[in-house]
Amino acid sequence: MKPERGIRPALLSDQRELLRLIGEYYRFDRIRYEPKTTPNALRMLLRKPSLGRVWVAEDGTRMVGYLVLTYNYDLEFGGDEGIVTELYVETSVRGWGIGRKLIDAARSFCHKSGIGTIELQVSKNNRRARSFYKSLGFREFDRVVMAIDTAPTVSRKRKQRS
Numbered sequence: 001m002k003p004e005r006g007i008r009p010a011l012l013s014d015q016r017e018l019l020r021l022i023g024e025y026y027r028f029d030r031i032r033y034e035p036k037t038t039p040n041a042l043r044m045l046l047r048k049p050s051l052g053r054v055w056v057a058e059d060g061t062r063m064v065g066y067l068v069l070t071y072n073y074d075l076e077f078g079g080d081e082g083i084v085t086e087l088y089v090e091t092s093v094r095g096w097g098i099g100r101k102l103i104d105a106a107r108s109f110c111h112k113s114g115i116g117t118i119e120l121q122v123s124k125n126n127r128r129a130r131s132f133y134k135s136l137g138f139r140e141f142d143r144v145v146m147a148i149d150t151a152p153t154v155s156r157k158r159k160q161r162s
Helices: 010-029 037-047 098-112 125-136
Strands: 006-009 052-058 062-076 078-089 117-120
Touching: 006 098, 010 037, 010 052, 010 078, 010 125, 037 098, 052 117, 062 098, 062 117, 062 125, 078 098, 098 117
Parallel strands: 078 117
Antiparallel strands: 006 052, 052 062, 062 078
16 A cells, blocks of 8 residues: 655745655766755755745655756747756655655646646656656657756957967
8 A cells, every 4th residue: 555645835844855756867867066055056946936836745754756846938838937956756756646746736826826827847868757747747748858057157268379
């Protein structure tokens, strides 16, 4: 028998357990974990609902998953847009419907808040996740995600000596 499961909004007091799951997710998806900036960014997100929302999944005894939703404004999608920046469910409880329930919580919140679209990114090679998102109605775009750091780059050109 599966333990009682639930999805709820994250609280500031959940930060320690969330950071454990974030660490697991980053190792799984090969994302660089920043021990100074990640906890600070999470704390800021939990304190400032204007930045987004976090939901956690519990199996009755502990936290087993989470979803982070942030906000964007995109003309293509008619204005307000939610972006799932992170979704992770522990491997031991995958297939129990937890990921679907986390997406449902974010989708319901967005609908009630007037946000018409939810977007997310998934690794090309993660076929299981892509199949899962497609089963929920997400569609793929023929686009490449690109990013750039905002810190100025240092010129590598040497000054010519006279």
